[in-house]
Amino acid sequence: MxxxxxxxxxxxxxxxxxxxxxxxxxxxxxxxxxxxxxxxxxxxxxxxxxxxxxxxxxxxxxxxxxxxxxxxxxxxxxxxxxxxxxxxxxxxxxxxxxxxxxxxxxxxxxxxxxxxxxxxxxxxxxxxxxxxxxxxxxxxxxxxxxxxxxxxxxxxxxxxxxxxxxxxxxxxxxxETQNIRKFHEETEHFDLDFADVKGQENIKRALEIAAAGGHNVIMIGPPGSGKTMLAKRIPSILPPMSLEEAIETTKIHSVAGLLKKKEALILHRPFRSPHHTISDAGLVGGGPYPQPGEISLAHNGVLFLDELPEFKRTVLEVMRQPMEDRVVTISRARITVEYPAGFMLIAAMNPCPCGYYNHPTKACTCSPGTVKRYLNRISGPLFDRIDLHVEVVPVPFKDLSEAPPGESSQEIRKRVTQARKIQEDRFRNHPKIFCNAQMSNKDMNRFCQLDETSRTLLKTAMEKLSLSARAFDRIIKVSRTIADLDHSENILPAHLAEAIQYRSLDRETWGD
Missing domain, CATH: 3.30.230.10 (Ribosomal Protein S5; domain 2)
Structure with missing residues (x-):
């Protein structure tokens, strides 16, 4: 039978x-x-x-x-x-x-x-x-x-x-089908909050811009300056996930067998922080029977790479193409699979091996040229895909002990969500673009027009600060996001000036 x-x-x-x-x-x-x-x-x-x-x-x-x-x-x-x-x-x-x-x-x-x-x-x-x-x-x-x-x-x-x-x-x-309204209510709760962070207002501002435009960020500063603490709070200021994003994210974690017991749907944007000893396959996915890697598990969320220069160079290099395409293709002899990889990269690193280059009170013990060699562990093409470079300085004791609580994540999140809605309307007819960081040169020419004053300012900055050519597009994209946060239809010189200061590692004299 x-x-x-x-x-x-x-x-x-x-x-x-x-x-x-x-x-x-x-x-x-x-x-x-x-x-x-x-x-x-x-x-x-x-x-x-x-x-x-x-x-x-x-x-x-x-x-x-x-x-x-x-x-x-x-x-x-x-x-x-x-x-x-x-x-x-x-x-x-x-x-x-x-x-x-x-x-x-x-x-x-x-x-x-x-x-x-x-x-x-x-x-x-x-x-x-x-x-x-x-x-x-x-x-x-x-x-x-x-x-x-x-x-x-x-x-x-x-x-x-x-x-x-x-x-x-x-x-x-x-x-029965789960109550989706209940899921949206629960997405407002976070264990970590930016209000816990004393000082570092300029870093918070940079991370707000990054969240608003989907930009990648690298934070560079000495040990104990708060890089990891700031990075862990980024999901709390990102816009809430839509139902489609939540289902797609849950599918990835379900396939990987990482859903927690009684967890029906992932409510918050994922935050993945792999150790620097991770392998190529662990980061991008793979194995005899291909499984999603960390960049796919961070889809619709944040991938945090702490101590970036300590990662193997080959591991970082395989990440370059997925950062551009937002998808990773894994090919084996009998099977080829695609996993989504639309993540926001947040990287952190010390400025030198001893960690105290540019420290306000402690002297750096590294020999001449060591800082530059340490930075060169990260390739130019990878730096090219990071929009904001932020120097993190330790917070003085007075600020730690006397400063009032900072602005809450909820307040920052409201501004970020408003900026994302502006971008959603802007790219309504561009199905593959979801935020400013994903704009192509053609899109920039259409949506990022500069007036004569702004052009002059950008030209002067490129020349006097010895900024590299690859910084040009990144500065314009970041300035477009700053303008969106300011609810400005046009990019103004003030927006451009703020964006320029976030390209410190592109200066040819940095680390000399």
Missing amino acids: LAKTYGSAIYGIDALIITIEVNVGKGSKFFLVGLPDNAVKESHERILAALNNVGKKFPKRRVVINMAPADIKKEGSAYDLPIALGLLAASSQLSTEHLHEFVIMGELSLDGTIKPIRGALPIALMARKAGFKGVVVPLENAPEAAIVDGVEVYGAHHLTEVCDFLDGTGTLQKF
């Missing part, structure tokens, strides 16, 4: 429907075909033990299981449940009336308990797109899948529960 069940394979951050065909006929051998990996092949032993322990029988006849389409590799243990149900249906131990209505996934324990899987959200999205009535997933994954409306989501804890549900003799817990 032939029976069909339906599962799903994760391809990048999306899912594909997998048809599992089980045929029980004359003979005594077991065949599992359709390009399964070792984890899928091992399902035979898990399913055999699970069926025996719940009072069901594994067919003692010739069993052929085909997982179609056969040219897509099937990975992981999440196919245990649909294969087991197919075996029961093909051996007349389970009704086949409702099998075609559901996409079913889950890993089986030897006692029949169903364990959590990865990628429940993209599976539910694909089930809705393919016209299935619903999905049956492990109980722990059901809240995540229930984000998707238009498809019924059932959570199962044990194999017998699913069998009774399909036979019509029992029920499964049905999860």
Whole structure:
């Protein structure tokens, strides 16, 4: 007898429907075909033990299981449940009336308990797109899948529960679509706040500009000056994620298996801070079966690289193309996948190996030329993709002890959100541009017109400050964001002057 069940394979951050065909006929051998990996092949032993322990029988006849389409590799243990149900249906131990209505996934324990899987959200999205009535997933994954409306989501804890549900003799817990309004209310709460930061008003201003325009930032200063503390608070001033952004971000973390228990939807923009010993594949993604890397896990959020010169140069260089394209393509012999990589880069570094170059009170002990060599660990093309260079100076004791609380993140966030709305209207007819930092030269010529006074100011700055040519476009983009924060339709000389001061590392004399 032939029976069909339906599962799903994760391809990048999306899912594909997998048809599992089980045929029980004359003979005594077991065949599992359709390009399964070792984890899928091992399902035979898990399913055999699970069926025996719940009072069901594994067919003692010739069993052929085909997982179609056969040219897509099937990975992981999440196919245990649909294969087991197919075996029961093909051996007349389970009704086949409702099998075609559901996409079913889950890993089986030897006692029949169903364990959590990865990628429940993209599976539910694909089930809705393919016209299935619903999905049956492990109980722990059901809240995540229930984000998707238009498809019924059932959570199962044990194999017998699913069998009774399909036979019509029992029920499964049905999860309703989550209240999206509640999610938006919860996005306003943050554990970290800019009000906790004493002093550093000029740095806060630079980070506000970066958040408003989606600009990349590098902070350079001695140890203890507050670089990491400031960076960790950047998500609190970024605009709230839209529902589409939240779902896309959740899909990435779901595929990577990083969603926390009972976390149905990622509410806040991600903040990823990998250690400087990270590998190329760890940063951009990869592995035998490609998984998203840190730049994809930071999609729609912040990637913070502390102690930037300590990262391997090859690791930093592989990040250059994704920074421009906002997507990373990982190619292997049998598979090519794309992961989103639209992140905001925040980098921090000491000015020299000892850390005290340009310190107001402590002397630098580095030999001549060391500062320049330390800075040269970071390539020019990478610096070219960083819009704001900010020097962070330690806060004096008086400011730490007597300064009143600073401006709250909520107040800064309001200004940032208003500036982003201006950009949203500006780029309404440009689907691939979401903020000022992503403008091309053509877009700059259209939206960043300079008057004669501003042109003269920029020319003078380029000459007198020995700014490099690559600083030109970055200065104009940043000045456009400053104008948006000021609700100015045109870029004024004051906006340009402020943008110029954020290119300190482009000065040819810096570090000499």
